[in-house]
Amino acid sequence: MRLSELLKFDxxxxxxxxxxxxxxxxxxxxxxWYLTKMGKKPRxxxxxxxxxxxxxxxxxxxxxxxxxxxxxxxxxxxxxxxxVDCQHGQKNVTDTDxxxxxxxxxxxxxxxxxxxxxIRSNIGSCATVIWDLLRFEGLDANEDKKLATALYYGLYTxxxxxxxxxxxxxxxxxxxxxxxxxxxxxxxxxxxxLDELKITGKAILDxxxxxxxxxxxxxxxxxxxxxxxVISDFSMETTDVDVCxxxxxxxxxxxxxxxxxxxxxxxxxxxxxxxxxxGGGGGHLYKAGGALRPNLIQGMGDVFDIIKGxxxxxxxxxxxxxxERTVLDTSGMKLYEKLPQTLGCVKLSNVYPVGSLVxxxxxxxxxxxxxxxxxYLMIGLQxxxxxxxxxxxxxxxxxxxxRFERTFEYEPSIHNAVTGxxxxxxxxxxxxxxxxxxxxxxxxxxxxxKLFTMWDDEKYYSGExxxxxxxxxxxxxxxxxxxxxxxxxxxKEIG
Numbered sequence: 001m002r003l004s005e006l007l008k009f010d011x012x013x014x015x016x017x018x019x020x021x022x023x024x025x026x027x028x029x030x031x032x033w034y035l036t037k038m039g040k041k042p043r044x045x046x047x048x049x050x051x052x053x054x055x056x057x058x059x060x061x062x063x064x065x066x067x068x069x070x071x072x073x074x075x076x077x078x079x080x081x082x083x084v085d086c087q088h089g090q091k092n093v094t095d096t097d098x099x100x101x102x103x104x105x106x107x108x109x110x111x112x113x114x115x116x117x118x119i120r121s122n123i124g125s126c127a128t129v130i131w132d133l134l135r136f137e138g139l140d141a142n143e144d145k146k147l148a149t150a151l152y153y154g155l156y157t158x159x160x161x162x163x164x165x166x167x168x169x170x171x172x173x174x175x176x177x178x179x180x181x182x183x184x185x186x187x188x189x190x191x192x193x194l195d196e197l198k199i200t201g202k203a204i205l206d207x208x209x210x211x212x213x214x215x216x217x218x219x220x221x222x223x224x225x226x227x228x229x230v231i232s233d234f235s236m237e238t239t240d241v242d243v244c245x246x247x248x249x250x251x252x253x254x255x256x257x258x259x260x261x262x263x264x265x266x267x268x269x270x271x272x273x274x275x276x277x278x279g280g281g282g283g284h285l286y287k288a289g290g291a292l293r294p295n296l297i298q299g300m301g302d303v304f305d306i307i308k309g310x311x312x313x314x315x316x317x318x319x320x321x322x323x324e325r326t327v328l329d330t331s332g333m334k335l336y337e338k339l340p341q342t343l344g345c346v347k348l349s350n351v352y353p354v355g356s357l358v359x360x361x362x363x364x365x366x367x368x369x370x371x372x373x374x375x376y377l378m379i380g381l382q383x384x385x386x387x388x389x390x391x392x393x394x395x396x397x398x399x400x401x402x403r404f405e406r407t408f409e410y411e412p413s414i415h416n417a418v419t420g421x422x423x424x425x426x427x428x429x430x431x432x433x434x435x436x437x438x439x440x441x442x443x444x445x446x447x448x449x450k451l452f453t454m455w456d457d458e459k460y461y462s463g464e465x466x467x468x469x470x471x472x473x474x475x476x477x478x479x480x481x482x483x484x485x486x487x488x489x490x491x492k493e494i495g
Contacts, residue, residue, distance in 0.1 A: 001118040003034055003133045006102060009080035012040060017086035017093040018048025020068070022060060022187075024085040025052075026154030027104065027126040029066045031084055033147050034134060042082075045071045047094035054224070055190040060153065063183055064146040085126035087111040087119070092252050104129060108280060108293070121280065124170040127154030131173045142178045149179040153187060160229040160257060161188075163287030166268055168361045168410050175415070175422060191226055199223045203231050203246065208308075213315040214262075215243040217307060222248045228257035228289065236261055243270065245307060253279070254292035254303055261286065263458055264320055264450065273314045274307060285459060317448045318462075321469075323479040324454055328471050333441040335473070336491035338396065344379030344404030344429035345393065351414055351428055359415040360385060360425075367456065379429055381489065383408030387455050395474075396438040400431030440491065442470035442482065451481055 006012070014031050016024035028044045035042040044067050051070040052058060061068060074096055081088070081098030087110045088101050102116035106123045120129050131141055131151050141148045155173060159165045162174065192200075203220035210216070216238070218231055232246040236259045243265050247256035256274065258281075260267040267288035271281030274290065278297050281290025292303070300306055348371045352358055360367040360377065362385050369375070374390035383406070388396075404426065412425040445467050450460040454477055463469060463481040472478040482490065 001102070001104075001116055001133075003031070003130075003137050004038075005116060006035065006080065006082065007038055007040065009100065010040065011079035012042040012082065013076070013078040013080070013096070013098070014042055014044045014082045014084060015086075015093065015096055016044075016046050016068075016084050017090075018046060019050050020046045020052060020057075020085075021157060022057060022150075023125045023127050023154035023158040025057065025060060025066055025068055026150040027084040027130050028068060029064070029150050030127065030130040030134065030141070030147060031082055031104065032067060033144060034130075034137070034139070037139075043069070043078075045069045045074060045096075047071055047074060047096065055193075056187040059183075059187050059190055060150070063180075064150050066150065084130070104133070122282075123167050124165050124282075125155040125158040127151040127158070128167075128170050128173050131177075132169060142176070145178060145180055148177040149183060152177045152179045153184055156184070156188075157226060160226055160287070160289055163229060164268075164271075164282060164289045166282035166288075168366075168413075171361060171366075172413075172422075191224070192230065196223055196227050200227060200231050200234075204235060207235065208304075209241070210308075210311075211240070213243075213312070214240055215245070215311060215315075216241050217304065217311070218244065218246040219304060220246055220248040222250045225255050225257075225289075228255060229287070232257045232259040233287075235259070243267075243311075245270070245274070245311065247303070247307065249303055251294070253294065254297070255289070256281075256291070256307070257287075257289040259287055263452075264460070266460070269462065270311075270314060274310050278306075318450045319447060320450045320452075320460070321479065322452045322457070323477050324452070324457060326479065327476050328441070328469070328479060330441040330471065333443045333471075335494050336440050336442055336470075337494050338434040338438040338440075339490060339492055341381065341434045341490060342400055342404075342431050343381070343397070343434065344406070344426070345397065345432040346377040346379070346425055346428045346430075348375050348377055348387075348414075349373055351423055351425075352416055356416060360412065361415060362410070362412045369455075377425065378432075379404060379406075379412060379425065381406075381486065383410065383412060385412050385425070392478075393432070397432040397434055400433045402431055404429035404431045434490075439473040439494070440470045441473060442468045442487070442491070444484070445469055445481075449481065451479060453480055454478060 014028045016028045032044045077097045080100045082102045084104050086093040103111050105119045106126045109119045199221045208217045228246045232244045235244045242262040244259045258267040258271045266285045271288035271290045275281035279292035356371045414423050445463050449463040452460050461481045466484040468482040468487045
């Protein structure tokens with residue numbers, strides 16, 4: 001859906017969920033800002049039983065001049081109702097009748113309609129979704145510093161201080177917005193009430209610790225989601241605790257926070273594992289979180305038992321391999337050679353000077369490298385990227401004709417870690433064609449693996465059963481994982 005599709009209506013009401021949080025208020029504000037700019041006169045409301053009372057949100061409404069009205073009883077029937085950060089018919093939003101309904105959200109899809117709908121459940125906040133929709137209309141949120149600040153704070157709070165940011169679009173919004181930093185600091189420091197301080201202390205006193213895997217589970221009373229981050233962050237200061245999961249139960253969801261301080265356990269992976277099939281989760285390597293849906297865990301037993309059972313299963317699931325000090329037994333592996341494929345190749349020193357510290361941003365995550373003269377970046381068939389030395393590039397690929405031109409869900413980009421400057425990768429990419437010179441030993445995985453490659457000993461790549469573990473014939477430590485669906489497109493067996 002495009003925001004411009006909403007302009008054919010005149011009588012427009014924007015509604016966020018009951019008892020709105022910062023993301024809901026920012027999202028409604030952004031849609032109101034757009035429609036007003038386009039000459040419309042929308043109304044922004046929220047309903048339910050409780051008016052906004054948290055100090056940080058009161059400050060947000062006042063200082064950013066967000067025109068949100070608390071309207072418990074609303075008997076009008078507008079021509080268009082726009083639900084933001086929620087979906088019509090769900091328990092967290094009071095039903096409002098309308099001739100037409102539009103949905104903009106980032107939660108799991110429940111709404112059955114398809115027209116006038118923009119639901120992106122893999123994005124960290126609804127604010128990010130609307131920021132991207134504004135960009136598509138050729139508008140810059142930085143035209144209004146109050147709007148930019150609201151969008152930033154919406155994502156900040158909905159991802160527990162950016163700790164659950166996983167999608168590169170969220171990261172792009174963070175990088176681009178020009179905000180009122182003192183105001184954000186004020187709102188951040190007005191987040192915990194005395195009652196929430198009591199919730200924090202009570203939860204920490206009732207921790208459960210499991211020394212075999214060095215993880216902790218903490219159950220809290222229902223609270224603002226940011227309190228879970230406070231609880232788990234404090235608990236990670238404890239000796240012999242590598243991972244902490246803190247959670248609370250509400251009628252709408254089971255909200256949880258994950259923290260890790262060991263490179264062998266990625267918090268975002270734990271969050272996704274905990275929520276697989278019963279909710280959603282994600283975030284950073286060391287800080288993440290998510291939610292379980294009550295309707296999906298019904299009949300599965302106590303929430304604590306579900307979380308503990310999944311935590312134990314997670315630890316039992318993986319074999320850990322460090323490529324730098326591992327030599328695979330290739331006697332039971334088949335030999336393959338690369339099929340001719342046209343891929344993209346970028347010499348990194350053409351993008352930023354040698355010695356620059358850069359962050360390569362992709363849909364799969366960020367890669368941090370220091371540029372050296374013989375370092376290149378390969379761009380695969382699905383937009384995946386990986387560093388490669390000039391020596392290995394020359395031995396495995398030949399130069400093709402023309403520029404590398406493909407369309408991906410998210411275009412890889414490079415950020416200068418010092419200046420924050422962002423540069424697209426594809427504009428520098430040239431075609432290279434893989435040759436049969438590259439040979440690998442490979443076999444399908446029968447279990448799950450975490451692989452630390454030679455390129456990065458801080459972040460691992462996960463392999464599932466059916467994926468391939470491979471090693472170059474000419475380098476016994478160049479071990480990597482190849483997706484099972486991609487493998488037959490890239491290699492053919494020769495022995």
